[in-house]
Structures are given as structure tokens and as C-alpha cells.
Amino acid sequence: MRRALPALAVAGLLSLTACGGSASPDAAGTSSSSGSGGELTGTLTVFAAASLTDVFTGLGDQLMAENPDLDITFNFAGSSALATQITQGAPADVFASANQTQMGVVTGAGLAEGDPTVFTENVLEIAVPPDNPADVTGLSDFADADLTLAVCAPDVPCGAAAEQVFEAAGITAQPDTLEEDVRAALTKVELGEVDAALVYASDVQAAGDQVEGIGFPEAEDAVNEYPICTLAGSQNPGAARAFLDLVESEAGQRALTDAGFRSPTS
Amino acid sequence: MAFLVLPLLGLLVRAPWSELWPQLTQPQVGQALRLSLVSATLATLVSLVLGVPIAWVLARSTLRGRSVLRALVTVPLVLPPVVGGVALFLVLGRQGILGRWLYETFDYTIPFTTTAVVIAETFVAMPFLVISVEGALRAADARFEDAAATLGADRWTTFRRVTLPLVAPGVAAGAVLCWARALGEFGATITFAGNFPGTTQTMPLAVYLALQSNPEGAIVLSLVLLAVSLATLLLLRDRWLGRSGVPT
Numbered sequence: 096m097r098r099a100l101p102a103l104a105v106a107g108l109l110s111l112t113a114c115g116g117s118a119s120p121d122a123a124g125t126s127s128s129s130g131s132g133g134e135l136t137g138t139l140t141v142f143a144a145a146s147l148t149d150v151f152t153g154l155g156d157q158l159m160a161e162n163p164d165l166d167i168t169f170n171f172a173g174s175s176a177l178a179t180q181i182t183q184g185a186p187a188d189v190f191a192s193a194n195q196t197q198m199g200v201v202t203g204a205g206l207a208e209g210d211p212t213v214f215t216e217n218v219l220e221i222a223v224p225p226d227n228p229a230d231v232t233g234l235s236d237f238a239d240a241d242l243t244l245a246v247c248a249p250d251v252p253c254g255a256a257a258e259q260v261f262e263a264a265g266i267t268a269q270p271d272t273l274e275e276d277v278r279a280a281l282t283k284v285e286l287g288e289v290d291a292a293l294v295y296a297s298d299v300q301a302a303g304d305q306v307e308g309i310g311f312p313e314a315e316d317a318v319n320e321y322p323i324c325t326l327a328g329s330q331n332p333g334a335a336r337a338f339l340d341l342v343e344s345e346a347g348q349r350a351l352t353d354a355g356f357r358s359p360t361s
Numbered sequence: 362m363a364f365l366v367l368p369l370l371g372l373l374v375r376a377p378w379s380e381l382w383p384q385l386t387q388p389q390v391g392q393a394l395r396l397s398l399v400s401a402t403l404a405t406l407v408s409l410v411l412g413v414p415i416a417w418v419l420a421r422s423t424l425r426g427r428s429v430l431r432a433l434v435t436v437p438l439v440l441p442p443v444v445g446g447v448a449l450f451l452v453l454g455r456q457g458i459l460g461r462w463l464y465e466t467f468d469y470t471i472p473f474t475t476t477a478v479v480i481a482e483t484f485v486a487m488p489f490l491v492i493s494v495e496g497a498l499r500a501a502d503a504r505f506e507d508a509a510a511t512l513g514a515d516r517w518t519t520f521r522r523v524t525l526p527l528v529a530p531g532v533a534a535g536a537v538l539c540w541a542r543a544l545g546e547f548g549a550t551i552t553f554a555g556n557f558p559g560t561t562q563t564m565p566l567a568v569y570l571a572l573q574s575n576p577e578g579a580i581v582l583s584l585v586l587l588a589v590s591l592a593t594l595l596l597l598r599d600r601w602l603g604r605s606g607v608p609t
Binding site for chain 2: 250251270
């Protein structure tokens, strides 16, 4: 199934961009106008990690409002699926990855234009039900076998990060369940079925009042860096550059921090 | 037919035969397989104890709300298993209707235990047994029971000595279907019971997680599950299913 999915998505995208092209046939070819203040036209296709869905959709709407002739299409999915699609020739202008590894896949294939820059970071946080019934205070509580605890399975990225922080803190974790993805771990907290779970800060933010987040210093040992780049095969480099500038602008960074991400430290 | 068989052939073609033994002898594989077999068998036993009486009521009684009862029994058949898992949480979870009472009174919680695995599997698989047994009961000639009654047998004796032997093949077929469904259960289990090696990680859960990081390992685990299912079906087919057919 994993092998079939990217191919399907690529097929879907091809037909999508084909439709966009026929809607404004002359725009796609003579699209790019250079960044500052000028009217951007044509189609821009952004491939971005699923965790960026809300923030990037908002930023995209903003850019389209400023440039009425610009049409932005997003493809949100897991970073590894996106990297595979790009190396298989999917027509993308911008790639924003949730980790350096998958960006490395794209730069390794020589498909990135210039060097990717880290535009935001996400760290692990402890999510507890409202009012924190088990009085969880820090990472050391994950060694308490009496608590009901959820962490991600080591096979998925948030689980790998969890293993890293436990190791750095010298803690032998006593989880009751190894969840298949970060959303599943968060759901168990929302239902009040676990006392605490280890998830990303942006997930805690997205869950609103249903969970409380507790930061912990060991999270610095597993910081998830989000790199972004324009792609060498871009049909619309001007608009791609403008989108990158917007993400890295003050407004873009504010949208990200509001969603629980944090500005890059380095 | 090819649509049904080709995916299975795909598993065989793509299987990393040279790595088969090292992958199989990993301790997690044996652990997950044992847990799967034990919990599916327990779920089948629970389904027999609870399901046969339900089937009898559906087939034999003249209760008024029978059609409603039948609809309720078949709901888990059409419900997405993940939804079933959430529903189980809402009743038996720590914050659930019954679960909260259990937790506050006995300090006992069901989720994330092997008990939760058995409950999730029973919830999803029992309808298969009920439907099979009900079909068998309908097909069986009720006059034998009437005859037994006129000869002085009470209802329990009639059920035990006449009805059960008549529908035994149907019960067996239902139990096999139920067991196979329980063995493959994924959605309700991972939702309600979570995933922890040795306690709640059954084979389907192990396959799904292996797929994230080790596709070769996932194929090997899938093959084991396929082999176990096929072996069971073949073994039982000769004994029961072959003779009378599946009465659904």
C-alpha cells in the first residue's frame, strides 16, 4: 500500500495542475514576476508537512488575497511521502519538510534550488487532561509504572524523538501503550484515558482546551527542525520565492508561534 | 476471483525469503503471535457463551422486539472497528459510564490490558457467530424439539440433547468465522486496548507498525498470519465445514 500511494497522489496532482493550466492557459507559461510588491500570477504548488496544514493554508490565503491572479495549491502529507513524490517528478514549486532527513532526500537528488533554510521548530511536550488529575510535573513521571501513559511507537517520528529524550534524561519509561501516531496519543489524553502522553507542542496547541501542555528541559535533545526550499524545476520561481519570504517574515513567524511552533534558535 | 487472490500472491512474491528465518525468530513475533492466538480463542469462547443464547432467542422465541434485537446484534458488523473502539472507551474506559464506576470502586481499569483486547475482539467478532448459529437454528427442524417436549424432556434437556447436536455444524462454522475475524481485528483493538508488546500488541498491530519502519518485516508477519488462518480453515473444513456447508 505504501508503494502505491505516492503514485496515486502524483497522478492526482498531475490532473490537478492540468486543470489549473487549462483554466488560465496563458498564465502558467509567462507567470513569474519578481517578488517585491509586484503582482504575482500563475499557479504555485506547495508541498508541505501535514503538521503545517493550518498555518500554511492561512498564509496561502493571505498571499492570494494580495495577488488576485495567483493560484496556490497545497499538497499536505507526511514528509517522507512528499519527498518520494518530488523525487518521482511531481510538479512542485516549494517543499517544506517536518525534518532534515526528508529534505536531505530532495537535496540529495539535486532537486532543491539553493540551500534549504530552517524556518521553524517543534519540540515535544507533555500533554495531560485538563486539571492534570495525576499531577504530572515533568518527564520523570514517565518512569512511574502506576500512571497510565502513552508515547508514540519508536517506528514513527514522534516515538523516535521520545526515545531520544528518555535516553538523554536517563529515564526508563513505563508506557502502557505505544501509539501508532501522534494524533492517536493525543486522542487518548483528550478522552481522559491516559494520565499523560508525549506529543509535539503544536499538537497540544491544536487540541485547545481539551489538553494541557507541560514543557520540559529535556525536549531540547530532540528538536524537530523544519527546513523549506524552492525547487529547481519550479515553473513559477517568483511566486515560490515570495511564499518563502512570507513564511520567514514577521507575520509568518507569528502565525507559526501562535500554532505552537517556535522560531528557529540557530 | 483474481481480485481476491492476487494480493495474497503479491505477499508471496515480495516476501524476503532469505531473511525469513532471522525475522521470524525475533522475540516480538512469537510474543505477538501467542497473544493473537490466545486472545482470539478467548474472544471466541466468550462469543459462544453469550452468542448462542442470543441466536436462540432470535431464531426460536416469539419476542416482540426481535427484529430490533437482530439489527442491534448486526451493528458491529457494519460499524467501522475504530468507531467500535471509541464506543468501548465511552462505556468501559476510565471515564466511561461503567468504567468510571469500576475505576472508582475497585481501582481497576480495562483499557491497555489483555482483557481489553479480548473485549474489543468479542465486540467485533461475535455477530459472525450469532448470525451463523441463528441460520443453523432456522434450518433445523423444530419438530424434533416438539417431539422431545411431548416425550417429557424439559426445555434445557431439549436444548442440550436435541437442538445443540442438530446445529453443531452451524455453531462450529460460526465459531471458526468468529475466531478468524477476532484474529484479524485491528481497529477496535488499537483504539481501545492500545499497543504494547506482550500485553496488547496482536499480530495485525505488529504488522501495521512494522510497515512504518521495516516493510520487509511487515511482509514476514503478514505471511505468518496468512499461514495460521489458512491452516486453521483447512483443518476445520475437513471436519465440519466441508460436510454441511456454511449456513449463512
